[in-house]
């Protein structure tokens with residue numbers, strides 16, 4: 083009887099069999115083959131209908147099983163790549179990045195906020211370097227532990243990489259709740275590739291050009307170097323005399339200097355007027371785009387476009403509103419959300435995590451716990467436990483790493499634990 087459960091030779095998989103129903107040429111030889119095989123194996127001749135039934139039930143069971151397997155693997159897999167319903171907007175600043183998530187079909191904002199970007203890496207690495215130098219100073223000879231004279235390919239300065247990783251960690255967490263269909267990323271305020279073809283698409287070119295020049299000038303007058311002045315463009319060779327609208331023919335000047343140039347009081351010194359974008363900054367952006375594209379396609383926009391969309395939508399100039407603007411591109415969105423503050427918890431390398439095996443716990447609180455602190459005046463402070471002192475005082479820091487409160491006794495009534503060991507903290 084066991085033969086009934088084995089896949090009969092010559093029987094096509096159910097799917098193709100069903101397709102072949104009605105086609106005598108295909109169905110007949112298959113069934114004949116089954117009967118012949120069964121006889122040769124000294125098994126009772128099988129009614130083709132029985133074989134069909136057993137096979138199909140076996141198949142469907144197998145089918146069910148494989149579906150379960152598929153479900154499991156879907157759960158294990160981080161995401162359905164690009165299959166989500168949500169469009170993410172990312173507007174990156176120096177200290178924080180704006181993020182917004184919009185439901186692709188309804189146009190409803192489901193999340194908006196800022197991601198705090200760490201800015202202490204440069205300082206911490208300098209400390210580490212000095213500690214190591216100090217340690218080495220006491221030795222006559224200390225062998226190299228590793229070759230740090232050659233950088234690996236794709237190396238990005240740690241101070242830049244950590245900011246991209248902050249963004250990525252928050253997005254990967256949010257993507258579990260809101261599977262992304264697309265990322266819209268404001269790469270820079272201007273598109274450097276569009277600077278080489280002057281007068282292409284007039285208005286667009288002008289806006290892009292202006293942002294590029296402001297970037298080159300560092301928001302200062304390129305003659306006197308003063309800030310907080312209304313800035314203007316001065317064409318070195320006037321347009322009327324055949325001058326071009328390229329960056330190398332334009333100076334960014336304040337009103338006074340501009341007047342001075344035209345009156346002949348100020349002579350322009352020869353300067354390098356090329357617009358250059360730091361290679362390390364570009365490397366960081368490329369890294370972020372590559373990592374994002376593993377989750378969903380990435381669309382790149384530029385600051386001059388964002389400004390136009392934001393103004394059209396009547397949004398404020400905040401990082402999260404810019405993130406909404408680059409998703410909606412001037413179209414209406416429904417936004418009933420409050421901005422959130424996201425904070426990617428620092429990843430502790432294994433060696434560092436190993437160094438303190440004893441977890442100090444005071445009053446049910448540990449280092450790194452996210453807490454609400456209820457003050458006597460009724461206000462609530464939100465932060466995380468920075469540490470305990472030897473004398474038992476507790477320090478709570480806010481998300482920018484600033485101390486918000488220090489107290490000597492933990493009262494469970496005043497200090498409420500919100501989260502322990504979060505990867506990403508989202509504070510609304």
Ligand SMILES: [Zn+2]
Pocket residue numbers: 303304305306307308335336337338339340
């Ligand atoms: Zn000036």
Ligand SMILES: [Zn+2]
Pocket residue numbers: 315316317340344
């Ligand atoms: Zn001028």
